Structures are given as structure tokens and as C-alpha cells.
Amino acid sequence: MSTPIIQVEGLSKVFGGVHAIENLSFSIQQGHIHSVIGPNGAGKTTLFNLITGIYTPTHGDIKLKGESIVGLDPSQLAPRGMCRTFQNLQICMNMTALENVMIGQHLQFKSSLLATLFRLPCVVQADQQAREKAAELMDFVGCAKYLNTEASAMPYGALKRLEIARALAAKPDILLLDEPAAGLNGAETAELDTLIQKVAQSGVTVVLVEHDMKLVMNISDYLLVLDYGKKLAEGTPEEIRHNPDVIAAYLGG
Amino acid sequence: MMQALKSPRLGGLSALSCVLIILPFTLSNSFQLDVAIQVGIAAIVVVGLNLLVGFAGQISLGHAGFMGMGAYMSAILSGTYGWSPLLALIFAAICVGGLAFLIGGPILRLKGHYLSMATLGLGIIIAIVINTESWLTGGPDGLVVEPLSLFGWALSPFDEYHLLGISLSGTQVWYILIASLLVFAVWLALNIIDSPTGRALRAVHGSEIAAQVVGVNTAHYKVKVFVISAVFASVMGSLSAHYTGFITPNIAGFHHSIELITMVVLGGMASTYGVILGAVILVLLPQVLADLQEFEMLAFGLILMVTMIFMPKGLLPTLLNLLNKPKQKTTSEEAA
Numbered sequence: 148m149s150t151p152i153i154q155v156e157g158l159s160k161v162f163g164g165v166h167a168i169e170n171l172s173f174s175i176q177q178g179h180i181h182s183v184i185g186p187n188g189a190g191k192t193t194l195f196n197l198i199t200g201i202y203t204p205t206h207g208d209i210k211l212k213g214e215s216i217v218g219l220d221p222s223q224l225a226p227r228g229m230c231r232t233f234q235n236l237q238i239c240m241n242m243t244a245l246e247n248v249m250i251g252q253h254l255q256f257k258s259s260l261l262a263t264l265f266r267l268p269c270v271v272q273a274d275q276q277a278r279e280k281a282a283e284l285m286d287f288v289g290c291a292k293y294l295n296t297e298a299s300a301m302p303y304g305a306l307k308r309l310e311i312a313r314a315l316a317a318k319p320d321i322l323l324l325d326e327p328a329a330g331l332n333g334a335e336t337a338e339l340d341t342l343i344q345k346v347a348q349s350g351v352t353v354v355l356v357e358h359d360m361k362l363v364m365n366i367s368d369y370l371l372v373l374d375y376g377k378k379l380a381e382g383t384p385e386e387i388r389h390n391p392d393v394i395a396a397y398l399g400g
Numbered sequence: 401m402m403q404a405l406k407s408p409r410l411g412g413l414s415a416l417s418c419v420l421i422i423l424p425f426t427l428s429n430s431f432q433l434d435v436a437i438q439v440g441i442a443a444i445v446v447v448g449l450n451l452l453v454g455f456a457g458q459i460s461l462g463h464a465g466f467m468g469m470g471a472y473m474s475a476i477l478s479g480t481y482g483w484s485p486l487l488a489l490i491f492a493a494i495c496v497g498g499l500a501f502l503i504g505g506p507i508l509r510l511k512g513h514y515l516s517m518a519t520l521g522l523g524i525i526i527a528i529v530i531n532t533e534s535w536l537t538g539g540p541d542g543l544v545v546e547p548l549s550l551f552g553w554a555l556s557p558f559d560e561y562h563l564l565g566i567s568l569s570g571t572q573v574w575y576i577l578i579a580s581l582l583v584f585a586v587w588l589a590l591n592i593i594d595s596p597t598g599r600a601l602r603a604v605h606g607s608e609i610a611a612q613v614v615g616v617n618t619a620h621y622k623v624k625v626f627v628i629s630a631v632f633a634s635v636m637g638s639l640s641a642h643y644t645g646f647i648t649p650n651i652a653g654f655h656h657s658i659e660l661i662t663m664v665v666l667g668g669m670a671s672t673y674g675v676i677l678g679a680v681i682l683v684l685l686p687q688v689l690a691d692l693q694e695f696e697m698l699a700f701g702l703i704l705m706v707t708m709i710f711m712p713k714g715l716l717p718t719l720l721n722l723l724n725k726p727k728q729k730t731t732s733e734e735a736a
Contacts, residue, residue, distance in 0.1 A: 199613060201609070220612065221609070221612040221613045222611075222612040222613075222615050222616055222617045222618065224613070225612075225613060225614050225615030226615055230613055230614060231613050233609070233610070237607040237609055237610035238606070238607065238610070239602060239603050239605070239606020239607050239610065239611075240606055241602055241605055241606045241670060242599070242602050242603070242606055246599055246602070247606075249596075249599055250599050250600070250603045250610070250611060250614055250616070251614045252596075253596060253599075253600055253611075253614055253615050253616050254614070254615040256596035258595070258596065260597070260624070263591060263592060263595045263596070263597050263598075264588050264591055264592065265588075265591065266591040266594075266595070270595060273596075274594070274595065274596075277596075298606075310610075313610070313614060314613075314614070316614070317614045317615060
């Protein structure tokens with residue numbers, strides 16, 4: 148097996164007296180859809196915030212492609228190929244849908260302030276390419292009809308997919324999706340299911356925090372089950388389905 | 401689809417140019433032209449300030465300080481030290497930009513009310529320095545400023561000039577200068593907004609965390625736009641000093657800062673043409689209300705309050721929304 152894209156070793160995060168994550172170790176293989184599940188308050192979102200640099204771990208180490216990323220802030224992780232979406236939407240409501248996706252391409256622009264101020268032809272050209280690329284991505288996630296809609300006028304389900312388009316625009320190697328199906332209806336969840344698989348097939352490693360068990364069991368290659376900040380179990384969907392500890396945690400044993 | 405991807409920019413700029421060209425022919429005397437120039441100066445400052453406040457969502461209650469610094473540096477360097485006014489203007493802009501860069505780093509880490517307080521403090525400090533260092537600045541009595549000049553050719557509002565066989569008063573030449581600068585400033589602002597930098601700035605406003613996870617160094621962009629808007633203010637402070645020929649510390653005062661921010665909010669945050677409308681109204685309103693004498697401030701405050709209650713997005717965005725309403729309904733039906 149090749150080196151894992153993410154390797155977490157002895158990770159802990161303490162908020163006051165609460166151990167949100169306690170001595171957690173696991174790794175994520177390249178190209179997998181890796182899901183993190185667990186009851187409410189198990190520390191899933193905290194784990195995401197630790198991996199993506201929003202929180203700093205109290206103890207432990209996180210390696211991205213073999214390189215420690217502890218202490219780096221989120222804007223330094225994007226150039227290293229990591230991007231994420233948020234459980235509570237983080238869409239720029241003061242911009243159009245297309246511009247929201249174009250934000251994702253930020254790192255691919257290299258123009259000086261002067262070129263920007265005077266809108267030199269190179270800026271115009273790069274912008275036009277970015278627009279077309281962003282429009283393609285919106286089509287890819289199924290938001291094509293909202294191209295020039297103000298983000299504030301879009302329905303919730305479409306905004307969820309728009310976040311994925313923005314993250315993909317950053318050309319990540321690893322994409323972390325925090326509860327992408329939360330608040331979606333059955334049909335929308337099914338579309339999301341297909342979308343995540345399409346993303347994974349394009350070679351992006353997907354890490355998923357999700358409550359919708361049907362979605363998780365359908366598409367995951369590997370699962371990590373958390374409970375009270377600790378690892379409860381780990382394995383393929385089939386193994387997890389039959390794990391007595393997991394059944395106990397979910398059904399209350 | 402390609403048509404929908406194009407961003408409209410020329411329309412607004414040509415409309416603005418037309419208004420600016422026609423305007424002087426409708427004004428009957430040089431007092432009205434003088435008011436138009438004052439509007440233009442304020443408009444350019446707020447077009448710059450709007451990049452910071454309206455687009456990047458960072459409040460500054462100290463921009464009059466930058467304007468005052470530009471004005472006083474220009475006045476002192478060109479008057480006391482005999483520098484060429486253009487050189488003084490550029491040097492002042494570089495110094496103000498440098499100060500904004502140094503101070504922007506630490507204070508733009510603050511958010512909301514704390515940032516307001518910090519920028520407010522910065523503006524007040526500049527005003528106090530100007531007020532108290534009277535050996536240099538003339539203190540509260542103010543300072544006489546040399547007219548703007550380039551290669552020995554001085555531009556005073558009180559002289560007559562002959563350009564291409566047309567005889568123009570100094571005020572008219574100033575109008576042409578300020579009007580051209582306004583169009584140029586709007587063009588620069590639109591260029592910034594519709595660029596990766598502009599989108600990064602708006603993302604800082606919309607969702608700072610979302611901007612960060614796609615690699616936008618938000619701290620860097622906040623400082624950048626703070627410097628740009630401070631330079632806008634400094635240059636206009638310098639020009640305003642040369643135009644009026646006399647400056648007092650009021651230019652850097654707290655009231656002036658509030659006036660500038662009110663122009664932005666009243667006209668419409670994140671609307672470049674809206675803030676120009678804001679500048680027009682805030683400069684003209686006191687002139688119109690002058691008949692009311694002691695009730696002037698009362699009426700002024702009332703108009704602001706009522707506008708903000710009924711048009712919280714600002715004048716221009718609200719008006720445009722009203723105009724577009726029937727159109728928007730049909731598009732949302734199509735989408736559904």
C-alpha cells in the first residue's frame with residue numbers, strides 16, 4: 148500500500164475540560180471515499196476542523212502526503228491540495244453563484260496589482276478562462292441553471308452543491324465534505340450520492356462526515372466510527388454494519 | 401451562455417461620463433461648479449473607501465485622517481519646503497500608503513466594533529497631531545496652500561486659462577480635472593472589483609473562512625485594500641488642499657470620517673455608482689437645507705434615519721431593485 152494521503156497520530160483536542168478528540172490515530176488512503184460517522188457530539192466536525200487547520204490540536208500530529216500540517220492555517224493548506232465544505236453553509240451571499248465558484252480558483256491566478264488595476268489583456272483572458280471553467284464545474288455539480296443567480300437567491304440544496312463546486316475549483320487532491328446531505332430530501336441525496344462518486348472517480352480523495360447512513364454505506368470504501376472523541380471502530384461498510392460496538396453505540400446498548 | 405458570462409462595465413462608465421460632460425452646461429454660476437467639484441472630490445474618496453467598507457466589509461472610521469495627512473503633507477512640502485506640488489502629492493500618497501500598511505497589519509485582525517474603534521482612534525490621533533503641532537501645520541488656524549502647478553504652470557481657481565482657443569476659468573479647469581479623475585477612479589475600482597483580487601475581497605466580506613479554505617490569505621487582502629483606499633483618500637486630500645487653497649484640521653476630523661462612511665452606507669455599500677450618489681446627496685443636502693437654518697441638522701439627521709430604515713441596502717441598490725423587480729420575477733419562474 149502506498150503512503151496514506153492523511154495520517155493522524157495520537158490526536159487530541161481539549162476544550163476546557165472536555166476531550167472533544169482523544170488520542171485518535173487513523174489514516175486515509177489515496178483515492179478512497181473515507182467516511183467518518185458517529186452519534187451527535189462524537190467529535191466528527193472537531194476532527195474536520197483539526198485536519199483543515201481551523202483548530203490547532205492540543206496533542207498529536209496530522210500528516211498530509213507525509214508532511215506535518217499542524218499549526219498551518221487553512222489558507223496554507225489549500226496550496227497543499229486540501230479543500231473542504233462546511234456543515235453550516237459558508238457561501239458568500241454578496242456574490243453570484245458563478246463568482247463563488249471562481250473564488251475557488253484563487254490560487255491559479257497570478258496577476259500583479261498593476262495588471263489588475265489597469266485590467267491588462269492578460270487579466271481579461273485569465274478571467275474569461277476562469278469563468279468558463281467555473282461554469283463547467285457548476286454544470287458538473289448540477290447547478291448550471293443558477294449561473295448568474297445571486298447566491299442569496301438560491302435554494303439550500305443547490306448551495307450545498309455550490310460549495311462542492313467551489314472546493315473542486317481549487318483542484319484539491321483531498322476533499323473534506325462536512326455533512327453534505329444534511330437538510331436535503333431523498334431525491335437530492337441520491338443526486339449527491341452520484342456526485343460524490345463522480346468526484347472520487349476523477350481521482351480526488353473524499354473524506355465524508357455524514358449522518359445519512361444509507362448514503363454512507365452506499366458510497367464509502369472505508370469508515371471510521373467515533374464515539375465521545377475516541378475511535379470506536381474502523382473498517383469497510385460491511386465490517387462496520389456487523390460490528391457489535393457500533394450497533395450498541397447507535398441503538399444504545 | 402457566453403453572453404451571460406460577460407460582465408457589464410462600459411455602460412455605467414459611459415453613463416457617468418455623459419452626466420459629467422453635460423453637468424457644467426446646466427450649472428449657471430461658478431458657485432454651483434465649485435459645489436460640483438467638492439462632490440467630485442468626496443466621490444473619489446468614497447469610491448476608494450467603498451472598496452474597503454462595501455466590498456471587503458472592513459469598517460474604517462478614520463479615513464478623514466488619511467485625507468488630512470495627504471492634504472497637510474502636500475501643503476507643507478509644497479509651501480514651506482518648496483517641493484513641486486505633484487511630487488509632494490505622490491510622496492504624501494506613498495507615506496500614507498506606508499502608514500496604512502504598517503497599521504493595517506495589526507488592526508485589521510480586529511473585527512466589527514473593535515475595528516471601528518481602532519480606526520477611529522487612528523483618525524483621531526492624526527487630527528490631534530495636526531491640531532497641536534502648530535509650528536508645522538498652523539494648528540487650528542489652518543494653513544494657506546499653494547495652487548496646484550506643473551512645470552511652472554499654476555492652476556488657480558481664480559485665473560483665466562486658454563485651452564485650444566477656448567477661454568476657461570480656473571474653476572472650470574478644476575472641474576475637468578476632477579471629473580476626469582472621477583471617471584478614472586471608477587474605472588480602477590471596477591477593474592479591482594471584477595478581478596481575482598476583487599473576488600477575494602468580497603469573499604472576505606461574505607465568508608472569511610470559506611475564502612481561507614480555498615487559499616485566500618485574507619489578512620493580506622485586508623491590508624492591501626486598506627492601503628489602496630488610504631491612497632485614494634490621501635491623493636484627494638492633496639488635491640482638495642490645492643483646490644481650496646486653505647486647509648484646517650477639520651479635514652482630518654472625526655466628523656469628516658463619519659460623513660465619508662455615511663456617503664458609503666447611504667448611497668449603497670458595495671455599489672460603486674451608489675456611493676457616488678451618496679457623495680452627491682451628502683454634499684448637496686446641507687446646501688439645500690441651508691434655508692432651514694437651525695433646523696438644518698435636524699432635517700439632515702431625519703433624512704438619513706428614514707433612508708436607512710426604509711432602504712437599508714442604500715439608495716442606489718434599492719432603486720435598482722425596484723426597477724428590476726418585474727424582470728426578476730419572470731427569471732425566477734423560469735428557474736423554478
